[in-house]
Amino acid sequence: MMEVTEMKVGQRAEITGYMETEAGYRAKLLALGLTRGAMIELIGVAPMGDPLRLKVRGFELSLRRSEAAILKLKAVEE
């Protein structure tokens, strides 16, 4: 298991679940397609190191490091 904060740019990972969090934030991520089994790719980091730029289900999404840490991930072997 790993967290978003451990990902490197260009790396892909599979979402395996959510850590305990405020329901509103989770609901939004779920609606955006960050469901279990979905793949995310870290495609960039903002100039000051935060937030992150992720690719999910064909579109780009920006999340803050600390907030996105609620995603439980599994690294994908390339």
Next chain:
Amino acid sequence: MKQRKVTAALVGNPNTGKSTFFNAWTGLHQVTGNWPGVTVEKLLGEIDLPGGDQMTLVDLPGIYSLHAVSEDERVASEYARGGEADLIINIVDAVNLERNLYLTLALMELGKPMVMVLSMTDILERQGFKVEMGALAERLGIPVVSANIQRRASRQTLERAVQEALATKQRQVRVVYPESLNQAFLKAWREGEPEVRAVHRLEGIIPGAEAVIASVEAVLGTTPDVLIADARYDKIAELTRGIVKQVARARTEFGRTLDRFVLNRWLGIPIFLGIMYLLFWFTQVVGGCFIDFFDVLGDTVFVSGLGNVLTLCHAPDWVVTLLADGLGTGVQTVMTFIPPVFFIFLGLSLLEDSGYMARAAYVVDRFMRLLGLPGSAFVPMLVGFGCTVPAIMATRTLSNRRDRLLTIFMAPFMSCGARLPVYALFGAAFFGLASGTMVFAIYLSGILLAVFTGVLLKHTLFVGDPAPFILELPLYHIPRVGTVFKQAWERLRHFVFRAGKVMALMVLLLSVCDKITVPNFYAPECENAAPISIVEMGGRALAPVFTPMGVERENWQGSVALIIGLFAKEQVVSALNTLYAIETTAGTEGQLTASTSELASETDSLPDEIAPESVPTWATTRAAFAEGIVNAFATIPEAVAGLLGTMLDPLGVSIFASEYEQAVKVMETLARADRSVEQRAAGLAKLDAVLGMESLHTALAEATVTRDAIAQQVVQNPELQSSLDAANATLEDVVTQLRHASELRRFAMALAEQTGGNEALVAAFKDKVEAYYRDSMSAELESDASLMETLRTKFDHDKNRAFAYLLFVLLYVPCLAAMATVVREIGWGYGMILFSYLTILGWCVATLYFQITTGHTLTWVVTPCAILAAVAAVFYAIGRKTKVKLVV
């Protein structure tokens, strides 16, 4: 056939081209309003369906799901779930089909008739793909049509689909939820209500199933909303299989390449700053070109025009004062804000529509988080350096109410352009060469106090968690002119008719107070002094309050000017100017005259009052009206001519004329060897424009005529001698200016005649320009010398005293226009909190600064600190009380 009235809700994800579609369908048949209890805008459109039915289309804010966090989302979710809409029109972005279908499924569960409108198909096609709309419609069981309804035929297809949906009972697509949730559904369901309510309870959209959610989490190890979302996305995968077909080879994506630069680790911030600079320049400078137009127009029509007409109709004086000077001035004030507000919205719509806005928020989010704000709050802050009014309006782009309030509370700290003349005056009088540093220190103080305010409010008044940051980075596209203008226009209209109303009333109140006079209690008893206005009276009564910050009692003008500054902060300068001038003359002639408003109008663009002895006739009124209109239009080309020069100085920090620098540049070009005859001629023409030869000649002619006319009258009426002197002085000034300009022009002519480059001539020219520049500067200073001297005396030749005063000017309640805008946007409650906070903070900071540097009175160091502590305590108490409302 009976005509039916139906209501349809337009629902979709953000960035799906929803507004474009709404505008294309409803055209001009739109009305705006507000959702009850919130500041979210409500947009309605009327559509005549082919069968004769009438449909009201309600444009809802963009949402990703029915789970609402922000105010906008709650409005959209509640309306979609509620019973008001007969039909749901779901706009779906073809490029992000999967994600958009998530909302579609949630909407279909509501069981209402539905039509799906597919947008962005052109972009998808450019990427080489195509959506099989027929197959999708069949699988979903609802009509699917294209959002591109420019053509008549496709519009008819859409309208037929709407009727079809209304007529048929919708076949439901069933999402198969995991069996493990069955028990939970039953427990969350209440007898007699639709099943979908149980789903919403488990998702947490509506409360009432907290215990069930907890037990599911305990048993299955995950909350039900995750399971529900999984099931929906499984369904979506099934629905979309084979629906999106590759029809061509994908072309290289321009947006990817662009993002490589725009979001680059090193280039990201410079590009961001560059674009923000352009936005600022566009709003302040380009927009600023039209301010004088609206100002003069407003005066011509609503102030002097209306005043003249009323006088001619024999209206009583108080009616003229109330309507023309009061309400008219109010309307005029609102009008002067039309250009900056419109241009900021034009700029913002442009950035939003192109897709850059989201990227800007991404780039600066980390930095803005230091202030406790999201990245998108940067724009309002920046705009605040130009004018607070559009800055407050720009906070409308922030979706979270807490962030919005915080941003509005911090925006007035960004020192706006109107305060600059005040700094400039004091800079010239007290700081000399260090003026620049002083102005910089003021701006910096504003920013630091904004940060202080942000930290204070975060922990007291607006306590609670900041909104999490979830930002979609949409694809770039070329902004659509129609949409951008439409959006800017909508927002401008909102400003004029909502904030404008409050603004006009506030100005009316203050103007009337400025006109009503009371006996002067302050004048020495032996003299029969002229009455003073209520405003002046109030200012003098308040003077003791300002003593601790260094405005002594003898300097009551300083305190009156602060009240006049409520009209607009730059009026502090003209008020001081006039009030000090009165006192100087009063010393010699022994009487006080003139109300402050008369003075303000003398120096500023406020209405030229009708001189008491000249009674207007219809003819003069008509002539004045025509002239006013002509003058109003004349301001535009004048302003536009100076546009390019401001590119490098949008704040107007270098207040001193740059025309002579421009002249030097023209000269240098002329001196270059490779110029053709035509280019030289063009250069000369440009020089004439820079030097303003034409207007100088006109001024000369006018001044001569005026002088001669007065000279004739003086023969009969020796009392007019002083006007003659004034006219002579004006004439002399014009002649001097013209002489200098002509001299510069002669140099240019000489250069133009030479064929080769001539460095020596250019150097001589430069010397000349510098000499002229020095002369005109010192001449300007000389005319102000007496004002400067009075100012220095009044402020005890003390830089710290002056600086404390400027700190107060920076901080105390913003001008009436900004106040009205704030009230419109956040209501009287928070508005009053903001105004009181600003004024109290201004007083405390100014007093602390003055007492620490000059005053050295312990009481006045302790008191401000105690007051600030009390303010923090009050904020803390209010914050705890209203906490719940803000977080929802």
